[in-house]
Amino acid sequence: MKNIFEKLILGSRVSALTKEKLMVARFRKLLENARTIMNLVEDGREKLREEYIFDRHYVTSLVDQVVERAGMLAFDAVVIAPEGGEGIFHLHDRLKTAAREQFIKGDCAFPDNFQGISTTPLPEEPELRMLSVVLSWIIGPMPDGQPVMMDFIRRVFDHVIPAIQNAHDPEAVKNMVEWPCQNINNRMAVIDLEAEPGKEGLLSLRDIECRPLGLMLTGAKGQGNGEPEFDMVRHWIAITGREQLSLHGSGDGNKILVEATLSGHVDADFIFLFAEFPTELASILPEGFRVEKTGLGELAWSYDVPGRKMENSLSRLGARLLCSRSDVGTSY
């Protein structure tokens, strides 16, 4: 499959920076679509839990919306990582076909003893059972080990995360903006999405005016004599925009990926965090994060929270992520 970025911008060589911007934009849409599916599930659970009046149309509409959003997820995933995208679309098609056969065309085509997500016997109204089964089709489990929508979402994340990591490979970034200082080991590329192309910068972490921050970013360790010791090489890429902050760290240590938007529109703001981390990611997260284990590491995300809480969460995450693997802490 040809890289879709190259199709989007015809007639000129696609700059790596443009790719970067498109990838960030697509990843943001991907998270929004995943979040919408989770919101639909929560809405369905609420309808099941409380005494709502709804009809079959509500349930079929829920299925339609989930299928539509999943289709958008597949598109986002393949734009970010074209290679191997066929498998994503295949699984989406399989889930879509099953939904049409089982929910849209007729009544629930499942054995009577299958109650869906409900652990207690449901009232006899068929709409309630149908909703319960549809929620099982989304979050699992299904009879006979049939795939569920959550399998698809996990697969999407497993598909795009390596692509994002590779896209932020320091060597690729170096080529991208023609770094003037190629011998600096501990470095941070700073890309301002609002700035003119060509204004991208490369910071030596040792030149950062805020010395504690510079030392933390390098992963320096204190030697006890006041002089820091640099025992690992780190590469950081910071991407900033009017409403966005991204930080990607890689190198000798573990990988960290933080994406955050803070637009002031609560529904659109989120923090996404992926880390290959020796400890449980949940143990360093502020409250309100959802955590998912993937084959590549743990990822966590938080959204729909007020701006102030978002800022506090970012601040706490920064302190924990950047300090937890070095001896440099508040002493600097």
Next chain:
Amino acid sequence: MEDKKLRIMVIDDENIVGKRLKPALEKTGDIVETFEDARKALERFNETPFDIVVTDIRMDEIDGIEVLEHVLAHSSTTKVIIITGYATVEVAREALAKGAFDFIAKPFKPSDLRAVIEKAARQLRA
């Protein structure tokens, strides 16, 4: 009308609506009759008056707008509350223009409908 029980008619071709609404609305002592067939509901309405008619807007044979027109043609005091199950803002607007008291969108809780019914009851008592 202060102490009088309300007579409420619920019309919806989806069985679950009447089945779940009837016990919920009867809790306050009102008299509730439910119908899945709008034609039978209107025949019943012709026999005996109802204070409030709650009707789905989209039904196979007779739709909610026809129910609204029939009820208002036969009773100037009856309040008609429309239930919308689809994104039918235009139809809901049409219903209000034709004299519906209010509309409520599915999914909803019985307590949401109860609040609209109480508002209608206050107007009936005024």
